[in-house]
Amino acid sequence: MDRWARSSTELILDTKELVDKGIGFISLTDNLDFSSAAGRLQFQILSAFAEFERSLISQRTRDGLARVKAKNPEKKLGRPVGAKDGKTRKKSGYILREAKKRKLIDESNGNFKSIDSYLD
Secondary structure, three states: OOOOOOOHHHHHHHHHHHHHOOOOOEEOOOOEEOOOHHHHHHHHHHHHHHHHHHHHHHHHHHHHHHHHHHHOOOOOOOOOOOHHHHOOOOOOOHHHHHHHHHHHHHHHOOOOOOHHHHOO
16 A cells, blocks of 8 residues: 555545545455445555655655765765666657557547657
C-alpha cells in the first residue's frame, strides 16, 4: 500500500474511485476488505502510517546529505556521471506507449501525424 501513492490523500482518493465504480477491493497481504466499515478504517490508518514512513525516509535522506556536505563541502553529491550521460537517450517505455495511445486516438478522429510529433 505504501508503494501505491505518494500521500494518504492520494491513496484514499484512488481507492474511493475504485469503490465508487463498484470495484471490490480486497488487499490479501494487508487483510483489508473495503466492503466493511472496519476494513475502511484499518485502510485509512495504514495509509497514514505509510505516508509517515515516507516522510521519515525523506527527512533522513536530507539529513544525511546535509551531514556529508558539512563534513566535506567539496564533495559532489548525487549519482556519478556515466558514459551514457552525454548521449541522447532513446525515447521508449512509458513515453513511447503514451505517444502511441495519443496517436491512435487522433487517427480514429481522422488526424494522421508521425509518432515523432507526439514525443515532443
